[in-house]
Amino acid sequence: MSTPTGPRATGALLRRRADLPDGHPDRARLRREAILASLPMARHLAQRYAGRGEPLDDLIQVASLALVQAVDGYDPRRPESFAGYAVPTIQGMLRKHFRDHAWAMRVPRQLQERAMAVRDATEELTGRLGRTPRRSELAGYLHAEPATVAQAMRAARVQRLPSLDQAVAGAPDPGFDRVDDRLAVRQLLGRLPARERRALALRYGDGLTYAAVAAELGISASGAALLLGRSLDALRR
Incomplete structure (x- = not known):
């Protein structure tokens, strides 16, 4: 059995x-x-x-x-x-x-969110088109300016590649010394407007892409990325 x-x-x-x-x-x-x-x-x-x-x-x-x-x-x-x-x-x-x-260098959270929105859009459009989408196609899909898409793509390039001098597998990771206080998180979320709480729940609770979050909220994917960026910034204050 x-x-x-x-x-x-x-x-x-x-x-x-x-x-x-x-x-x-x-x-x-x-x-x-x-x-x-x-x-x-x-x-x-x-x-x-x-x-x-x-x-x-x-x-x-x-x-x-x-x-x-x-x-x-x-x-x-x-x-x-x-x-x-x-x-x-x-x-x-x-x-x-x-x-x-x-991230190999410090990148503002809002720009990180835009970079991830571009990544999600690239994955979705690649599946639809059968090829890598052009920058103009990404901009159209995200309802964003081409310059904004280009900035997000540049930000994505600074994500750190695996290093040869990484810690030995199995070594303790100091990042696991603390788990966020769930009660404190709930209290912080309670200060946000209902729309921002829903956006965070869809993105980080349900794991939806920016496009899917946008569809749920009735806004553009770039608007969803900006909304999430503002929400996360508000939680850190």
């Missing part, structure tokens, strides 16, 4: 673990099984970020370490499902990895 996998199985294992007293010999085993049960989910989330300038193996490591922190931080007595807790935690760690490592 195969061992159940997935976030539901992890949640069930953690509930069993929570019922045991501290020091019980089965607690360590249940924790290990809970992590293993959701590793496929962590790998799947990492693969969604592949092809953006960072090695897939590094992204899987980031997602796996974030999963461990989610397992240790999840309270099975709360009504929230394990997936509802773990997915935002893992996605947040992956985005933090890109912010910390994927």
